[in-house]
Amino acid sequence: MKDFPKYLLSRVGLPESHTLRTYRAQGGYAAIEDVLKKPWTPEQVIGVMKDSGLRGRGGAGFPTGMKWSFMPDITKDPRPRYLAVNADESEPGTCKDRVLMEKDPHGLIEGCLIACFAMRAKAAYIYVRGEYRLSYNRLQAAIDEARAAGLIGKNILGTDFSCDIWMHKGAGAYICGEETGLMESLEGKRGHPRPKPPFPAGSGLWKSPTTVNNVESIFNAPFIVKNGAEWFKSMGVPKSTGNFLLGISGHVNKPGVYELPFGLTARQIIDEVAGGVWKGRKLKAFFPGGSSTGLLPASMADVVMDHDSVKAAGSMFGTAAMIILDETASIPQVMDVTARFYDHESCGQCSQCREGTQWLHQIFRRIAHGKGSMADLDLLVSLSNGMAPAKTICALADAAAIPTLAAVKHFRHEFEECIRLGRDPLRQDTQHAPELHEAHA
């Protein structure tokens, strides 16, 4: 693999990388200083973000600059406005934001300041996944340090720009990573996603204009401001610019978080970045972007890892959280586990999702335990089509339905084999799982 410029993880290897001193020594907070003292206008910041082509790193790949520009005109809408940073990273397979928060929290803080400046937000809320205790502590310490240094609070760096950053800890619900669920949770309510419209930019936190961005998206902002849109566009492919953080896990020799440019194929990533499939085995399948994205078979490993190419292959780039499955993995078992996750994490508002995620899980579980019937496979497809696309308030139903459809499409023969044999030939443990929802009885 040829060499490429790196910036996202450029500081994480440094000693004491999470401290203000290290960050400053690496040119930290120069971007916000430039923005405030030159000074830039908020429109200029949004402009460079738009020009950069940065696409949101939270899963949907929506252009970040465009999202910022949706905030209403301050002269016509005087409501306070907020930035919410989605650090509730809980998609199975995703672990990239954690590295940034633990190792480079000031980078995120500077990004927040730039985003708040651009959107004229007076406050940013960072919603951190509850289990990420070190991320929370490091970020909190960094915020305290920055505040003491006059980088957060009133009249930042002696200018008339004021901005506060607050932290909020999640309590373990996947659904609170959905942007409207996150806002409900931030407001102190149950994390039930809100129907859209109204969109957050029109009515978000406390009914005020709000933008919700992923950690990595915000983290990119200081680099783009400092180096310009052209620099950013020089990396990656035309419609997916810059570098991204890849989280690769599963049956590979070197799982971990890597900074990569867009444009590599999945096979290159598995073989050249992650050291190949472990134990000399063959690749069977992989989730390209977390468990909510459709499973792809090994035959499709030559797909280029960027938003549009993965979409064309029938899956999603998601959060670039590749989960690699080798030839010994049983797809029925993988889907049993995946479906269990969505059954457990559905918020329960929408009928299709509440009942559908449970139903899918029950069917996958039966098949994986050799109790399936051939009719189950068509039922899985039919149920998934009843849950998605876009039939519910948020995309959790889609997240359960999409991998289901992909698994049945690409691995129907494996399910049929389990059903025909009355057992899963690839199952290694003989233990029988407890009955579903025993706790209810």
Next chain:
Amino acid sequence: MTKIQINGREVEADPKQPLIRACHDHGGDVPMYCYHPGLTPVGSCRICQVEVAAAPGQPSRVVAACRTPVSEGMVVSTDTPKAHDTRRECLEFLLKNHPLDCPICDKAGECDLQDYSFNEGQGKGRSSEPRRKLEKRKSLGDVIVLDEERCILCSRCVRFFSDVTKKPQLTVEGLGSRSVINTFMDKPLEGNYQGNLADICPVGALTSKKFRFQARVWNLSKTLSTCGECSRGCSISVEALRAKEVKRLRPRYNAAVNQWWMCDTGRHAMAPITRPLAPEGAVLGGRLRGAAVRGYNGLELADESAATALAADMLAAHPGALLVVSPFATQEEATTALELARALKATPHFVSPAANNLKDDLLHTGDPCPNRRGLTELGFAPIEPAAALAALAKAPAAVLAGERVLEILGHEGLAKLPTKLRLVAYDVETSDIPALDVVFPVPTHVEKSGHWVNVDGHRGVLNVAVPPPAGVRRLDANLAQLARKLAATPVGS
């Protein structure tokens, strides 16, 4: 108003209301579970999905009508195969864990889920999974019992407390398919509006403890009526088993008075309208079966025209009679009572008990006189029970007329009245009052037609929901007859 197209027709829709209202107003049959016109829409049950295009010829998509604002020129179809299919899919999910115990469910017959399943559902379910096993009869206080298995988690009940009474008491507990409705910290429900939960629950999850297993709803006749528990006069429906026995009182939508709600005091005010009859041949111990006059052995049943003649004679012979009507008197009864007042040369009064402590900022006014405003407008003066009793003690004669007038004046006080008082009464039931000379039975307010005027001046209608017992005549007819007799026998002659 916004111009939109629904099922091919150009219609005007209120832009402040969600699309589902426009669909319902213009004949689109769209089912709903979580949506209730009186509650904040949440768009969670997804059963109200319709096909919508931004403009003619534009690509269409299926959306939840309860959370979709109307926009100029939008094209809505409630009846296309795509809309039906999407709703049918949604219904299948809703029925996945629903116990389908309609044969033993109180809601059967008026259940939105049952109705829609009947219209659209598949004959056979595709789920072979075990259904959720949850609590079948969880008490939520004195009024409501929850069947967790039947619940489809529409959250109407949760929103009722947060939106209508403004005191949240219920919540969804748990996540996903493990969600259940519960009160905070398992505390029983409080307040005077719990009964509404049984009405707004679209399925049989929340049922009324009082109505549970009392009747199958298809055997209930429904009569438009008005609640008599306070001067709000909520519009209600009186529901009687086979048109004979009142089993349930429910609110009926009235935008100007009570919207969709009523209080539990009114809902459970069954005792005054389901009073048992006095034993055959007896005057006391239950509802009066016919006119009675004081005879050798106290009050004895008598021929009604003879009793009327006797009353007229007594009143004619003892001028200066007092006329006090019940606060339950209808406008029609009161108008006739005015004729009687003229014949008696008496000032018309209505007995006005003191305000009770049930007043709240939603519906209950705390004033137990349902027709105070109407009676006052007709010229009746309010008189407190104690003042009325004091006046009665000094009066030569008196006529007390109307449902529960004796009860409101107080049987104890009435029993102490001097026997020289010539007392004529019209009521549903009497006690052994020594001063009482003649008494006539009257129908209750669910056994007669008429009107009350509520605190804000709205006329509330009363209709015959159940027939009065044999021998019980309308009060206005009885009063008119007495007035005619008196006119023929001038007072003081």
